[in-house]
Amino acid sequence: MLFDTTIGFIGGGNMAEALIKGLLAGGMSPGRIIVAEPAAGRRAFLAETLKVKAVEENTAAAAASQMVVLAVKPQVAASVLSGLDGSVSADKLVISIMAGISTISIEESLQNGTRIVRAMPNTPALVLSGATAICAGRRADAADLDLARELFLTVGTVATITERQMDAVTGVSGSGPAYAFSFIEALADAGVKNGLSRDTALALAVQTLLGAAKLVQESGDHPAVLRDRVTSPGGTTISALHTLENGRFHGLIMDAVDAAVKRSRDLAGIKLL
Ligand SMILES: NC(=O)C1=CN([C@@H]2O[C@H](COP(=O)(O)OP(=O)(O)OC[C@H]3O[C@@H](n4cnc5c(N)ncnc54)[C@H](O)[C@@H]3O)[C@@H](O)[C@H]2O)C=CC1
Ligand SMILES: O=C(O)[C@@H]1CCC=N1
Secondary structure (H helix, E strand, O other): HHHOOOOOEOOOOOHHHHOOOHHHHOOOOOEEEEEOOHHHHHHHHHHHHHHEEEEHHHHHHHHHEEEEOOOOOOHHHHHHHHOOOOOOOOOOOEEEEEOOHHHHHHHHHHHOOOEEEEEEEOOHHHHHHHEEEEEEOOOOEEEEEEEHHHHHOOOOOEOOOHHHHHHHHHHHHOOOOHHHHHHHHHHHHHHOOOOOOOHHHHHHHHHHHHHHHHHHHOOOOOOOHHHHHHHOOOHHHHHHHHHHHOHHHHHHHHHHHHHHHHHHHHHHHOOOO
16 A cells, blocks of 8 residues: 555655655655655755655665655766665665666666666646656566556556657656647747737636647547637638648657657666666
């Protein structure tokens, strides 16, 4: 049971905060959560606002926890893993949310038979509307995947995938919120350009994205079918769509995701040993 587990976060940044908020909203006791974070200001923030224990030493958080969530940047993964120095004993479940870093490289660098589940969440987890994909490392079993699923279900939806699909997930839903934010910003700017106030333009843009996403989700219709229903013959929408396609909108989004997928693969090249 997730809520009977003690959970240690290594790194107390954006994603750790989002996951902790989800756990607390789901009913987990803050006393079961310990965060290791080098930045004193950040430690104070987490302890004061979320009432969790915040410590400086990664080994202290890992040693005190049954589940250890690796929530540091991939670029510091090597030093963090080597610094854990035996504090992640083989009985603990390790969950890594680090982009690009494979379960096998974490297993090899911890060198103690630890079970690992890798996950790719996204920042809407902060408002409990995240999309996470998880996959098991070589030693993690079905119970470990279930526990990880329980964790990420507190902040949104969870898909189980193979590790080979993790780079694609990173490009689509891990980085995806950033594409959506850019789209919202551009839509609002266009409203301002055409005479709307910034507040009105932004509110309309946000609700349009929210509503459109909800319509796709609830109708189950293909987005192209829904797009067709907005597009009156000789009307306004087809003129806008023509402009988007002249700018290679579809192809550009697909190229952008390909770039993120490639970067995720490149990050896998970071040497952990
Ligand atoms: N931000 C996002 O949208 C997503 C991020 N991720 C992954 O989550 C991980 C964390 O990302 P964020 O939370 O966005 O980054 P962040 O920069 O907000 O958080 C990382 C935290 O780790 C701390 N830190 C730095 N060195 C450390 C060390 N040696 N030991 C312990 N803590 C240390 C930093 O002070 C910082 O608070 C990354 O690996 C990223 O790839 C995964 C999915 C989405
Ligand atoms: O930009 C990044 O590397 C992380 C991983 C997915 C979203 N943010």
